[in-house]
Amino acid sequence: MPIIETLNRWTPQEAGFRPEALAALDEHFRKLVADRRMQCGSYLIAREGRIFAEAAFGSRTFRAGSASESGSASGSESAAVAESSSGTDSSPAADSEAAPQSSSAPASEDDLLRTDSIRRIASITKLFVAVGIFQLIEQGKLNLRQPVSHWIEEFKHPKHAGIRVWHLLTHTSGIWPDPGYYTEPYPFGSWDVRFAFEPESEGPFAVKDEEAALKLRRSAWIRAMLAGSPGGEPGREWRYSSIGYSVLGEIISRASGMPFETYILRHITEPLGMSRTFFEVPEALHGEVCVTIDWDERRLTDKRDRTFDPPRAGGGLHSTLGDLFKFGQMLLDNGVYGGTRILSRKSVERMTRDHLAGQDVFGFCWGGRVPAMKHGLGPGLTGDDEWYAPGSYGHEGAGRSKLLLDPSRRAVIVYFVPSNLDWVPESLLMTNNLIGSGWQ
Template identity: 40%
Template sequence: MLQAMYDGNLNAKPEDVGYDRKKLEALNEHYEKLIERGTLQGASYLISKNGHIFARSAMGKLRYASDSQDLLPQSIRKVYSITKAFTAVAIGQLIDRGLLYLHQSASSILPEMDNDKHRQITIFHLLTHTSGLNGDPGFYNEPYGLPWFEWTAEEIRKQDPSINWKKVILAGPLQRMPGKEWIYSTSAYALLGAIIAAVSGKSFEQYIYDEILQPLGMSRTFFTVPEAMHDEVCVTSSWQEEELSRSNLASDDDPPKAGNGLYSTLDDLWIFGQMMLNGGQYNGKRILSPRAVQLQTTNHLHNVPHQGWGSNHKNYPYGLGWSLEHYDLCSKGTYSHEGFGHSGLYIDPVEQLVFVFFVPSQQGYTHESVLLPRSIVWSGIL
């Protein structure tokens, strides 16, 4: 059965920007098959070239219930780790303003890190996932991952108020010495959020709103989705519904949502991506300097291995908060970030192309829902 297809407003035709319209038909057919198989709950995407949006479509369901409304191009979705790209940009802003420097010891700002074990960890290490701190649960395919730091800290605080979430993250030995291995660490980004708050004098969430979301006009991006808009949020499970309801219960003692907290839309993520593609500015608002954009999207790792999630990379490339893996047909220099659930933001500066997608699924990540669509998208460039 063909899925109901919803197309959003466009400001260009594919042929106007040198793109093969038939590849969009192939992309839709690919997503439809995955939805029919039950691999995906829904799929939505936006593609632009040279700043012109020529594709914006959605299909499938907004919620996991059988009687759910349809997923729409303007639907809201938690984008999880794409939040890290916003955190990286915030750090870049503070470097632009002379308030931080890249190789500054994190301990110079966070007293909990001022000890012999953590003093050598720098802002660079936290940004590049090379701090040596614990990786996310399951990074090494371990069968029994450690409890998630956000929840662990809350439980410990009930027993001992002197133990905050930072001490939970920093407890135990380092997994590697700083700079020696790429270990994906959301907890490291929580520490970056704390650094942003300490330097700016605002909460991390307020800083992101004031310095990135509001200037860019990203009016449908939130850490706490207004209750009146909850019916517009795509979720794939009951625990994501609970997560949505919990989002407005955070206290000042909770970790900043710097690693996985944002909810957003295709259009808002496109604005953020286009800002990066434009060298740090969008619609007359400068967010980052061109040099900061270049710094963030350049490889900074050399002979650093990545052995997580079944990988065995001996020389893994990574920017300052941005992935630089050049898969399949993407141009060299393409940078990106993905989010659990699954979502993605890809930026190709050679082709001046931005690709944003949401592929919500109860199965989580699959190659056919992430890697194969990306190949279809880039194969349409004429």
């Protein structure tokens, strides 16, 4: 399935990207797949709104066996682009899968990762949350310095009253971070204790009033998140918090009057023509989703009632390279894609600049111990030691994926490097270096 029109493409040379760097990138992906450091991988690189390189390697599903020799698979248009841009064979084949639980049977054509395969993008979802917040700001329904307690009464406590919307966007709210952020030996999240905040249905503490019980069930995840002492004062330390983005999702829901997920689809993905981006992938497309573990499969078929769950704002979306290209190009073009305006130019400018500059906000950062974090109002900003121009921004997603935007070159870079291994630095860091060093 084509992800963008043929006329909207050009060659690496026309884009100012060295073909030999692209060949090195392809070889890098092939080797990681062959060495079982990742199950599969795919990328898309565009400049000035035109795609000049994309390719896919390896097995879409961890249940597939090894495929044939060359290790790449591309869509009907992708093959021509990959072949012309990198000089490599882009026939539909793959070296091997990364997942150790895979079978030894040869992979079928359907088992290969394609450039239009759907993948869980995890925390890249947070960029959509930020766009949603700024849309509501433009509508006069929110402001960045508004106390969170204005929307969520559980924050009306001296310990939490100082938390503003912008603190949540920059991960400086003081809310406890994701489990494992401090490399603690026995990490757990607020969801592990949420049961303790559910209303009792029987016994001496039973909540008999149905309306009161319903309210308690709806707020159980919030009260569990806020239980105990805060991690710190707002604005003092960078602590990566996905549950903080769930709070932003709740604010979007209350300010817009519709469920968070509905808002994101109706006001961002659908206007952008992101037809393969979902919170719940349609059953007819399950066979096109990249899965690396059993949980990826269970997530697709999970039909449980989510009425009392947090909004899926910390990482609930599935998407494709091509759809994320559209989203990224919209940001590069100051809020417009295909003639449709999603955000104002001023909102994009404000969202993507460093809002922690000059504040020396420390980030433990999984042991990285960064003395002065950089962060936009949603996007992460590239550091001085990275291969991209100052002002570049984007987000990574667990599992793993990345969307990176380079305004100086007007470039959109998207890649998926799925693996069931805990951490594969070469799949992210070295991929960054190979792409970043390829510009002429």
